[in-house]
Amino acid sequence: MSYICQECHETKYGCCNFTGEPNSIEIGISIPEAIIIQKAIGLPISDFLERDMINPLLVDSIARSIHPNFKQIFYKNIRYKLKTVDNKCIFLTDQGCQLPRNIRPHYCNLYPFWLMPDEDRLQVLINPDCLAQTRVINIVELLKLFGINRNDIINEFYALQDKLKEHVEFIDSGKDIIQ
Numbered sequence: 001m002s003y004i005c006q007e008c009h010e011t012k013y014g015c016c017n018f019t020g021e022p023n024s025i026e027i028g029i030s031i032p033e034a035i036i037i038q039k040a041i042g043l044p045i046s047d048f049l050e051r052d053m054i055n056p057l058l059v060d061s062i063a064r065s066i067h068p069n070f071k072q073i074f075y076k077n078i079r080y081k082l083k084t085v086d087n088k089c090i091f092l093t094d095q096g097c098q099l100p101r102n103i104r105p106h107y108c109n110l111y112p113f114w115l116m117p118d119e120d121r122l123q124v125l126i127n128p129d130c131l132a133q134t135r136v137i138n139i140v141e142l143l144k145l146f147g148i149n150r151n152d153i154i155n156e157f158y159a160l161q162d163k164l165k166e167h168v169e170f171i172d173s174g175k176d177i178i179q
């Protein structure tokens with residue numbers, strides 16, 4: 001976890017906490033990503049993953065205002081999401097995320113960045129509770145604060161896009177991963 005995120009978790013909101021408030025949208029994880037975590041940690045998927053339904057109007061609104069890939073993330077209005085304990089992600093510990101970065105959900109590695117629809121331009125998912133966003137004035141400084149560059153985000157985003165294709169196919173096949 002970057003020092004700014006560490007500070008955010010200690011003093012402020014921290015995006016691995018889910019308040020349940022209306023503007024706090026728990027993002028979904030794709031099935032292939034969940035399978036990668038499951039293989040790495042060796043626990044049954046139902047120990048860390050749950051499923052619910054999300055309001056289709058909300059899905060439409062996010063897909064329109066941020067990126068169409070939210071239609072795939074919440075395909076058929078189904079949301080697979082990491083379980084929480086006391087409103088915190090099940091993988092969050094006092095030392096930060098217990099998952100190595102290479103098996104974390106892509107949204108964890110992307111946040112607070114996303115790509116613009118149909119372009120390789122970055123956008124920031126505006127969140128007044130994100131400490132990093134309160135410390136800088138533009139996207140270049142924000143990337144610097146996290147110690148990453150534009151290509152890191154683009155590569156992560158395209159890896160997510162690949163997983164989302166598999167996610168949609170998996171759901172269309174009628175299979176499920178949570179018993």
Ligand code: SF4
Nearest residue numbers: 016089091092097108
């Ligand atoms: S998987 Fe890790 S980085 Fe992602 S929400 Fe959970 S604790 Fe945070």
Ligand code: SF4
Nearest residue numbers: 005008015130131132
């Ligand atoms: S990305 Fe922003 S909201 Fe999330 S922990 Fe870091 S500073 Fe806080």
